[in-house]
Amino acid sequence: MKVALLACLASGALACDKPTQTEVPDGTGETAGDAESPPPAPTEGAAILLRGGTVLTATGQTFAPGAVLIRGADIAAVGPADAVEVPEDAEVIELDASAVITPGIIDTHSHMGVYASPGFRAHGDGNEVASPVTPYVRAEEGFWPQDPQINHAIAGGVTVAQILPGSANLIGGRTFTVKLRPNSRSAEDMRFAAAPAGLKMACGENPKRVYGEKGGPTTRMGNVAGYRKAFQEAVEYQRSWDSYERALAMWETESDRRPRPSRSSEDGEGGGGGGRREYREQPQPPPRDFGMDTLVGVLDGDILVHMHCYRADEMSLMLELAASFGFSIRSFHHAVEAYKIADRLAAAETSVSIWADWWGFKAEAYDGVRENAALFTQAGGRAIIHSDSAEGIQRLNQEAAKAMFAGRKAGIEVTPEQALEWITINAAWALGVDDVTGSLEPGKDADVVVWSGDPFSVYTRAQVVFVDGELVYEREGETGRPRSDFDLGLRDDLQEAP
Amino acid sequence: MTRPALRLSLVVLASALAFAPPFLSAVQAAPPVADNPDASEPQAAPATLLIHAKIHVGDGTVIDDGSVLIEDGKIAKVQPGTLGAADAPGATVVDLGGKTLTPGLIAADTALGLVEIGLEDSTHDEARQDESPIRASYDPGPAVNADSSLIAVQAIEGITTAAVAPRGGLISGSVAWIDLLPNDHRRIVAERSVAVVANGGRAVQGSRAATLAELRRAFEDAQWLRENERNFDRGAARELAGHPADLEALWPVLDDEVPLVVRANRASDLLALVELAGELGVELTILGAAEGWKVKEELAAAKVHVVVQPTRNLPGSLDGLGSRMDNAALLQAAGVTVALAVFDTHNVRNLTQEAGIAVANGLDAKAALSAVTLNVAKAYGLDDDYGTIAVGKVASVVVWDGEDPFEFSTWAEQVYVRGEALDMRSRQTQLRERYRELDGFAP
Structure with missing residues (x-):
């Protein structure tokens, strides 16, 4: 009725x-x-x-x-x-x-806009397969706001999504958190201004498969060596900037004490120690590296790490590696085996962004269980149901339902309030926007x-x-589902269609 | 202000935020089937009498309180009221206490038993690597692996039966029909070569027109070969579309013994296939049919069976520009026999979710149940033996722990495949149990 x-x-x-x-x-x-x-x-x-x-x-x-x-x-x-x-x-x-x-609903894992529908070759803007380490690219800059997937996601109750680069690379680039505002003409129109930047990283099979015949990494060993090398470079990059800033500060202090030295006065009175002479000329900054800036942002805790990682053992190693550089991993994505190390992840305050039931499409996804979210929640962890799918994003509430009822059937108590948290406030936390949505x-x-x-x-x-208080979708009513430019003339029959 | 007035039309559900309905009396555990690896002959499952079942027959009829007698893997009796021990001497009696009983769900177009891990080629048997796109004689039946972990994962959630179909090429091969009996190599394949499966769209030669022409040529050459076998044996044959064995494998289709099953989505392809099937006089089933609703009248008139996945509503390619979630409802209303599927072998267990979504988008609930049971059997021409709870049919049935099998709160409580009560465990439930408590592991 x-x-x-x-x-x-x-x-x-x-x-x-x-x-x-x-x-x-x-x-x-x-x-x-x-x-x-x-x-x-x-x-x-x-x-x-x-x-x-x-x-x-x-x-x-x-x-x-x-x-x-x-x-x-x-x-x-x-x-x-x-x-x-x-x-x-x-x-x-x-x-x-x-x-x-x-x-x-908030999805921590979407490729809308960077892997748009239709799946044209021309629409593959999610993986910068130029090098396994590309922290300098940003999903925002590959994002096509006319992707028809976006409006279907809105019709599924999704209001916020994190758009990530793909998982071909060890370090894939910056993520882009959007508000699903229809009729956006460019990425900036959908930008969720309050969201901190995120960094996409990837474990396991994908990087070594993609780069196995392109110079590596060819193994999981190579993967981890790649992260370590990149973050060490960031440490050294930061060091070069720190040392520049120290030098600049000293130079500025000295400048304050005496007239700016000129070349003609170089051999003048009181030619002191070499150190003082060093600062006569204003120190020059090291070359700016936008990729390194991103990694330094991670080391400083300003940029949140979102890491594609399936296996328990790999997630555990990554926690150790991150700790060795002093950063934390905000969310492991896919984390099909999170239930095996729920205790360690919970202790590290690392959330997991997971599916209700995907499994078996690759070896590292072979041990998927329906109770992953329930077991993780039971262990005190912060679970999130994500989509990684333009179809799944349309029904994250149903995916959460499957995970909730699977847990209950196995005797793990999960309340509807908790299941709702999986697709709202927990996801907001992972994206660093839980204070605003x-x-x-x-x-x-x-x-x-x-x-x-x-x-x-x-x-x-x-x-x-x-x-943001704007009515963006009405299943029955004048507003209807928003239409992208792509839909016009091609999907006119579907204006009212689910 | 000029904001348009909101009009809300809200579906009234039985109860907002309902939990799973309180469990009815627990099913008496059916005795485990004896494990007898030494037996060279398959052991007949013991007779089972299910009483006080709410029987959804699968053809739209419901018996509120009925009994089902299972003997020798077949359904021996179905009737309202309670059969007594005298009606079934020696049978294990299971009182379902009013629980819902449905036919086992049937999964269309899977690679169950032919694939274990998606990206691991070494675990795949679903395609014959072949330069020729005409591979009709490829019969995956002998390759079906009963030990595949996928079998139990699906079976314990109510999928009892599946079409196992090869992939690739233009004509991929023949379809095997399986009963999801985990680890039972002797009995998992119920019937081989129940259909021939082909691919529409741009399967070959970089063109959909070429694909359709090549499909026609294959059947015409199969016909020519049959009429000219002697010439062929003398070497006086014209150049044929495929290897003679692959053309011969099309004869059962030409004889209308088995259907031709084609994967296709665009409306123009569907019309072309209907026309081709009409000319050849073969029975046609279409898988996918994302734009089926656009040509529903022709599909209905030609009595084509159509298998759709309701959640497909995106233009993933231009073939699916018209994808919509009410496709099944629109087709059904036009008189097409519609079946539902999950075109993802690892999760065909989500067929109940697809059915629920089809209902939410206009398909009648009883029609939806038929669409995941009887109509799938029809799509492969197996409805004499499968798809409903009817005397003489294979006894693959599911006892559900809730009223509505499509709801997320409802799970299969006991699954019977070919009369056998399954051990309701899978590799996944074992993994869950191993890690249910982490106290025993290093911190």
Whole structure:
């Protein structure tokens, strides 16, 4: 049975239930992850109140019936339906009791835009197969915003995605975190400005397969030697800059003490020690290397490492290698064997971005189990369900459902709240944006999905999606699914099609 | 403000955030089948009587409280009400307590038993390396590996039966039909050469027109060869499209004994195939059919069986520009016999998810169950023996732990393949158990 609901366009909340309370729980009490306190609730911009249905905040709270107030680009209030104040100017949308409101879904692993549909040779912009170490490339600069995959992802409730270079290279380049804003004309229009940069790295079979006959690496040994060499170069690069900056500082100090030396005064009075003479000329900076800058950003903790790695033993070695250089790995991606070393990964505070059930497509994926996410969560780790697929990204809620129910069937307790965290706040943490999105809390970005029902049912679909408070998708309604330029004239019949 | 009013139409579900429904009474464990590696003859499975089952027959009918008697791997009785021990002397009686019983799910177009690890060539047997694209005589039946870990992984989630089909070339070979009996080399292959499988699109000569022409030539030459065998033996043959053995292997298709199964997606290819099949007078099944909905009238009129994967809705290539998730529903409504598939051998177990998604996009739930059972059997011409819970058919059935087999909360609780109660374990469940607790490992 379908129940069509008319929006209740409130002027002075005329036709809508008047709220009885004005105090709103802010939901910050039980925040998952390590989000800092979100910024203050917004006071400007258009107001939209989503009311009725169940609100799952991804902070462990559930309000049924609940309400979410959007003001401008942000969330203004979240709470029980009768406790969220209805501003006079609010557009009130009454939801069916079976509807569920969640944060927008976040995918930590997508190649949309860099491996666009159709899979033309011309659309292969994800792997810079020029060298196994290419920290200087950026996914943002290969990203095609007209990829029709993007709008299908939006229709699946996805509001944020990390676009990564592929896994051909040991160090593949910078990742690109996007807000899925339709009608973007260039990559910058989708850039998630608050997101820190990420670095894609890859373990195992892919680099040695791709470079096995191109000068290596040809083995896993070669892979690790490659990471070590690259980061050592970064250390030395950093050292050369540090030494330049020290020299510059000393030179500036000396410049302050005496007149700038000129060539004619070089043999003048008080010709002191060699050291002093060194700084008579302004030190010149070392050559700038954008790839090394990226790796130094990793060493400094400013750039988050996302590493494609399947096997437990390799992940363990990588933790050791990263520790030896003093950086951490934010998330292992694919991590088909995470369940085997869940304890070590949890202790290292390294998250895993995993599938619900992919396995067997290569040797390092042979030991996949359906309970990976459940076991990892049980061990205290931060699990994330990712897609790595333009099809899978359309139903990450279903992938999380499979992983949740598989865990339960095996006797591992997983709650719907935890399963929701796998595709929202945990993913936000991995991308370093958990203080601005990933949960429904006042002050956070209004990235919101209204589902037709339980998001963990196979029959449920996203009905309405907001990105930064903008309505970007409406399954039934005028907005519909956004269309890319590619769709025009080629997929006109599909405007209404799922 | 000018924002368009939102119109929400919400599907009302039985319960928001429902957990798995409380378990009904546990199934009595069926006795494990005796492991008898020395036996040279396959052991007949003991008779089993399932009572108090909610039987989804697979053809759209449901028996709310019924009994199923399984004897010699076949279904001996199906009826409403409760059969007693007198009706089945010696049978193991299993009281399902109202649980859902369906036919075993059937996976179309897999490489089960022919591939173990995707990127490891040494584990592949699904393609004959051959300069000739006409490889109809390639029969993968003898190569099906019952010890493949993939068999149990799929079987314990309800996939009891599969079409095992070769890949590559224009005509890849013949299709083997298997019962997913893990490790049972003697019985896993139920029937060989149940269909001939070919590839449409741009399979050969860099052109889809050439592909269609070559396919036609292969059948015409097969026909010529049969009519001119004596000339051929005298060496007075014209140049043939393929090796005589590969052309002879097309005779059962020309005789309408087995279907021609073709992988194709673009609407123009589908129409061309319908026309070709009509001219040759052969039975046609199309796999993929991403744009099937565009030519549904022709597919229905020609009684072509169509096998689609509902989640395919992206223009992965220009052949699939018209891909949409309601393809199955549109075809079904037009009168096409639709089956569903997961075109990924390692995860054909996700057939239930595909079925659920087809339902969410307009396919009737009963039709969806038929689409993963009976209609797959029809697509390969095996519906006399497979696809429904009916007397005389192979007793491959699944007991589910929830009402709705398509929901993620529902799992296969006990799977019977050819009457045998499977040990509900796989290599994956063993891995899970080994690492369930990490205390025993070095920190």
